[in-house]
Amino acid sequence: MQAESVKRRGIPVRIFTEPRIDVPKWLPITVSVGAIVLALLASTLVLRFAGESHPFRAYSSIAKELFGSWGGISDILVQATPLILVGLACSVAFSMRLWNIGAEGQFFIGAFAASAIVLTPIVPPDAPRWVFLPVMLLAGFIGGALWGFVPGFLKAKFNINEVITTLMLNYIAVEWNNYFIFGVWSEGGFQMSPRFPKAAWLPRLADYAREIPQFSGITIHLGLLIGPIAAIIVWYIIYRSRWGYEIRLAGDNPKAARYAGTPIVRNIILAMMLSGGLAGIAGMAQIGGVVRRLQGSISPGYGFTGIIIAWLAKLNPFVVIIVSILFGTLTLAGREIGRAGLSMLIQGIILFALIASEFLLRYRVRIERV
Amino acid sequence: MKFAVEMRGITKRFPGVIANDQVDFDLRPGEIHALLGENGAGKSTLMNVLAGLYQAEDGEIYIHDRPVTLKTPRDAIDNGVGMVHQHFMLVPSLSVTENILLGLDQPSFFLRLPEYHQQIALLEERFGLKVAPEAKIWQLSVGEQQRVEILKMLYRGADVLIMDEPTAVLAPSEVDELFDTLRSMTEQGKSIIFISHKLHEVMTISDRITVLRKGKKVGELVTKETSRGELAESMVGRRVLFSVAKSIKEHGAAKLMINDVHAVNDRGVKALNGVSLNVHEGEIVGIAGVAGNGQSELAEVITGLRSCISGTVQVDECQISNRSPKCAIDAQLAHIPMDRTGVGTAPSMNITDNLIMKSYRSKPVSKGWSIDQRESVKFAQQLKDDYQIIAPSLDTHVRLLSGGNLQRLILARETTSDPQVLLAVHPTRGLDVGAIEGVHRLLLEQRDAGAAILLVSEELDELLSLCDRVAVIYEGEIMGIVDESEADQIGLMMTGQRYPLEDIFSEGLDAS
Numbered sequence: 001m002q003a004e005s006v007k008r009r010g011i012p013v014r015i016f017t018e019p020r021i022d023v024p025k026w027l028p029i030t031v032s033v034g035a036i037v038l039a040l041l042a043s044t045l046v047l048r049f050a051g052e053s054h055p056f057r058a059y060s061s062i063a064k065e066l067f068g069s070w071g072g073i074s075d076i077l078v079q080a081t082p083l084i085l086v087g088l089a090c091s092v093a094f095s096m097r098l099w100n101i102g103a104e105g106q107f108f109i110g111a112f113a114a115s116a117i118v119l120t121p122i123v124p125p126d127a128p129r130w131v132f133l134p135v136m137l138l139a140g141f142i143g144g145a146l147w148g149f150v151p152g153f154l155k156a157k158f159n160i161n162e163v164i165t166t167l168m169l170n171y172i173a174v175e176w177n178n179y180f181i182f183g184v185w186s187e188g189g190f191q192m193s194p195r196f197p198k199a200a201w202l203p204r205l206a207d208y209a210r211e212i213p214q215f216s217g218i219t220i221h222l223g224l225l226i227g228p229i230a231a232i233i234v235w236y237i238i239y240r241s242r243w244g245y246e247i248r249l250a251g252d253n254p255k256a257a258r259y260a261g262t263p264i265v266r267n268i269i270l271a272m273m274l275s276g277g278l279a280g281i282a283g284m285a286q287i288g289g290v291v292r293r294l295q296g297s298i299s300p301g302y303g304f305t306g307i308i309i310a311w312l313a314k315l316n317p318f319v320v321i322i323v324s325i326l327f328g329t330l331t332l333a334g335r336e337i338g339r340a341g342l343s344m345l346i347q348g349i350i351l352f353a354l355i356a357s358e359f360l361l362r363y364r365v366r367i368e369r370v
Numbered sequence: 371m372k373f374a375v376e377m378r379g380i381t382k383r384f385p386g387v388i389a390n391d392q393v394d395f396d397l398r399p400g401e402i403h404a405l406l407g408e409n410g411a412g413k414s415t416l417m418n419v420l421a422g423l424y425q426a427e428d429g430e431i432y433i434h435d436r437p438v439t440l441k442t443p444r445d446a447i448d449n450g451v452g453m454v455h456q457h458f459m460l461v462p463s464l465s466v467t468e469n470i471l472l473g474l475d476q477p478s479f480f481l482r483l484p485e486y487h488q489q490i491a492l493l494e495e496r497f498g499l500k501v502a503p504e505a506k507i508w509q510l511s512v513g514e515q516q517r518v519e520i521l522k523m524l525y526r527g528a529d530v531l532i533m534d535e536p537t538a539v540l541a542p543s544e545v546d547e548l549f550d551t552l553r554s555m556t557e558q559g560k561s562i563i564f565i566s567h568k569l570h571e572v573m574t575i576s577d578r579i580t581v582l583r584k585g586k587k588v589g590e591l592v593t594k595e596t597s598r599g600e601l602a603e604s605m606v607g608r609r610v611l612f613s614v615a616k617s618i619k620e621h622g623a624a625k626l627m628i629n630d631v632h633a634v635n636d637r638g639v640k641a642l643n644g645v646s647l648n649v650h651e652g653e654i655v656g657i658a659g660v661a662g663n664g665q666s667e668l669a670e671v672i673t674g675l676r677s678c679i680s681g682t683v684q685v686d687e688c689q690i691s692n693r694s695p696k697c698a699i700d701a702q703l704a705h706i707p708m709d710r711t712g713v714g715t716a717p718s719m720n721i722t723d724n725l726i727m728k729s730y731r732s733k734p735v736s737k738g739w740s741i742d743q744r745e746s747v748k749f750a751q752q753l754k755d756d757y758q759i760i761a762p763s764l765d766t767h768v769r770l771l772s773g774g775n776l777q778r779l780i781l782a783r784e785t786t787s788d789p790q791v792l793l794a795v796h797p798t799r800g801l802d803v804g805a806i807e808g809v810h811r812l813l814l815e816q817r818d819a820g821a822a823i824l825l826v827s828e829e830l831d832e833l834l835s836l837c838d839r840v841a842v843i844y845e846g847e848i849m850g851i852v853d854e855s856e857a858d859q860i861g862l863m864m865t866g867q868r869y870p871l872e873d874i875f876s877e878g879l880d881a882s
Contacts, residue, residue: 018385022762241740245723245730252716258675259705259713260727261696364385 017363031357036326039353043346050342062336066329074205074218078290079328080321082107082299084227085282086306087313087320088234089144093275095238095315096251098268102151102166103279104303105173106144110280111287112177113143115294118200119185119193129199133222136200136284144280145273147173152272156265162272170303181296192295202289223285227324230278231317237274238317247271279303312354372435374399374530374561375420375451380429382415389415390426391585397530402552402562404576404593406569406605408802409773412585413565414456417532420563421453422446433530452523453532456539458515462508466490466501470522493524498554511662513544520551524560531555532563537571538800541661541828543864549575567605567802569598570831581605606804621838622651625822626672626703626791631681631691633671641667642678643846649791649822654813655851656837657826658860664846665826666708669795672824673705674698685791699728704789706780708796708826710773714780717769721761722750724768725783757782774805781809785816792816795826810836830860 044055052058066072086103093100114136117123123135151165178191185193201207202222209216238244246267250257257264286298309327313319330350334343375397382390389412397403405413418424420431422440431438433449440446446453460469467486471477477486487503494500499517507515516536523531533552537545552562552575566572572579573593581589581604589604626649635641641664649655659665670676672683674695683691685701698705707713715724726746729735734745750764757778761771768776777797784792794813798806813836817823827833833840842849842863849863 236740240743242730242736243739245726245741248719248723249716249727252718253712255709255713256716256727258695259673259707261674261694261699263694263696 013367013369016366016368018366020362020364023361028361031360032354035353035357036350039346039350042353043349046342046345046349058337062333065336066332070214071217071219072332074220075332076325076328077224078219078221079331080324081221081223081227081289082282082286082302083305083309083324083327084321085230085285086279086302087309087324088227088230088317089275089278089282090306090310091313091315091317091320092234092238092247092278093148093271094251094310095244096247096268096271097254098152098155098271098275099163100148100151100166100272100275101163101307102147102169102276102303103282103306104299104301105166105170106147106276106279107283107286107299107303108170108173108177109147110140110144110277110283111294111298112173112180112283113139113280114284114287115180115185115193115196118196119294125197127199129203132197132200133202133288136288137226137281140280140284141277142280144283145277147280148272148274148276149269152269152276155272156268177294178296181294185294187293193293195293196288200288201292202285204289219290221285221289223289226281226285228321230281231321234278235317243267243270279306308351373397373432374434375563376432376435377416377420378430378432380416380419380426380431382412382419382424382426388585390419392429393582393585393587395580395587397561397563398578399561400556400559401577402556402564402575404564404566404572404579405582406566406572406579406601407582408567408605408804409800410584411582411605413567413582414534415585416582417453417534417563417565420446420451421532422451423453447523447526447528450527450529451532452526452528452530453534454516454519454523454536456534456536458519460507460515460518463506465504465506466510466518466521467503469507469518470525474526490521490525493521497524497558498551511544512539513541513547516540516548517551524555529559530561530563532565534565535567535800536564537566537568543660545571569601569605569803572601573598583607602803606802621653622820624648625651625685626824627682627684628668628672629682629684631668631671631678631683633667633676633678635667641846642671644681645843645846645848646681647824647841647848647851649824651822652817652820653839654817654823654825654837656833656840657824657843658828658830658833658840658864659843660864661828663843665843666795667846668843669705669708669793669826672698672793673703702787702790704728704784704787704792706777706784706792706794706797708799710776710780711769715768715776718767720765720767721754721759721771721779722746722764724779725750725753728783729787753779753782753786756786773800774802774808777801777805777809781812785812788819789816789821792821792823793826794823796828797825798827798829798832806832833860 040059047055047058066076086107089103089106090100117136117139118132123132147169151162151169154160154165155162181191181193187194204221205215205218238247246257246262249260249262250264250267254264282302283298287294291298305327309320309323313323330347334347337343337346373396377393377395380390380393381388393412393416395416405417407413415424419426420440422443422445425441431440433451438449440449461472467483467490470490471486490503499521501510501514501517507518510518516539520531536548540548556562564572564576576593579591579593579596579601580587581591581601583605591601628645628647631642631645632640633642645664645668647655657665657668667676671678671691674690674693674697677692681691682689685703688701690698690701690703711717726735726741726749729749730741735742735749747764753759754761754764759775759778759782761775768779771779797813798809801809810832813823813825825833825837839851839853840860841851842860844864849868850859852859
């Protein structure tokens, strides 16, 4: 009886949450889109405070700028290209619960190794494109994989925390690159290498503008193709191959993986190498397709963004592509807004909403009258 | 005061199921009232309602004849109700006293531990719960950790104590100690609710018994006036056979040969001290012993999960010790591990993925480098049907399966390939009567099909009814090997007494 009176005195509705047992297929996409819309609505307040009197008009002009032309869309995709690859890199490692925080460093070493092919030079400067690009790709992969091998080996053999080792290797990678940019490969004292020969460029659609005028200003480069191809390969490896099964098993329950007789030491090393290799390819694609030389500022923290992308995509390689495009859009929209602080703030709101919306996937919320 | 606790018409729903349906329950001061039922009958749910962890949709609770609303565990403990959960909630790196004080208002800033050590020691003395207050939790045995949980509740002033399957994790001798403690607590005016699905324990310890089945109360009995048979029938809803008929069978050649194995445990202390044992084709050999005498280390050495210092383990001609788990699997050694969720399955993977754990390397599930989706689903569906694993679909995550279903999944995976050797470690622990019967039947089937089975168990009844021979392990040594006719010696050996030395000797030699 007492219980009744307590209920009546309070608010007339009660909110219950209970864990969901199964998630309907349409729910994740609805919730994510809903979260982005809500975040944009909330951001109008921020824009208002910042003195923008017509936030919605600002949104629509940004949207027109980004999606209104092929040029805008292509810029988004160019932004997304390295993100897809580092997102995949993190997904692979996270599938085995290896916290690879070092995609950034692996990205730099991948870029370095690809540059070494051109600048050392390992492939003669007058070699054709079909020799340059595959060799650079391979070098990028191997460079990144090497940077993944070191923490993987230390983790597998001596159980050394990979969070620390991968994080530290990031600094080493950046400084290693700097050594070459400032010294060995410096072009006339500038902090950058000489421009690569044309054959070492990932071809852009814009390069063919003379033959097909519509391509003028379209900066999409061949690297964009590498992302989806890598996604398909990664998906196949993780979800269809025997090795991927072992990786997922170890990620879900390492003891069960040992019990099932999987070679855990070998798998940790291989997973870290694959992860690093993918990040390395991202580095190669970025310098081959966009920068076309080795320099310091080739990454605004792609490796770290990759961590968030992998999480938001729930480690699913195909969702990684979608999330990367979303991130590419956010980055460019931020540039349209102009004031850097403000755009970061709105990006933060959107991310926050997306991550918080996860709750709705795990719990069902009921509101009941009392 | 008539009742310490009275629950009237408790109804608790979860999505899709009614866990408790109009359940009445009462507890008299100073009594031990057992709550009996199969897994999933709603025992824990009912008590979680009383402990303030769940709120019932319907029903009333009275404590000492006063109506109460219990919204949080704190409300419950303020009303003198404390629950000791099956899974302990202790911080391993803190001391006993620190764990007991955790979350309390006093001491407020300075811990003044020596003072509290003394208080705890006094409390321990009063109820006969011995455990060093300064000891860290990780240093304690499971039985001692349970005592800490009980102390935690007593220290908070509980006079109604809910024990959720307290014996599930204990060795037989620890069970006896626990029962002594429970009795001494009731003598001092505490009332106890004892949740269990083990009939003999309920018969030993309780004054009254309430039986739940599928969320409903199906009986309330006075222990002295009932029998195991009656209880089992009302719990399961049908007659139950307590021992599965075992045919006498001549056994063949030695399949599993353990020869003078020495090994250390995780802390580097010697756990196995020259264990020698042979298991023959078509034979079940039991390992009896109080928990922590080397059983788990022995199982790990056999399966390749732990390396040994010296000695060998062989399946047929193939040496499997000090190699890898895969090597043991390749030698057709199947393993039903002690820890179903921690070792035996991957909880967030689906039923198919869990069923192919041992066969993903070989055809037809494996196809080159990849796993053949269609074949693996076919394989899993077959096992799901044959072994009656109850789940909505093959895509269900196994963490949603009940204990019995999970064990059927593991048994299906481990026995489907007709292993040469089957190592079963506590295969019936935590299962209800119906499921235990199924496990026993399956083990005997495997035996009759010619497998050599090594069964590690703490249930003496189980060992005696299934095994052809029982070996007793004590402090890492085999004290003796006996058959059914010498069963009365097992208890003695479990305390470290050796049984006719000649016997062990001949057993050790007959394979070599």
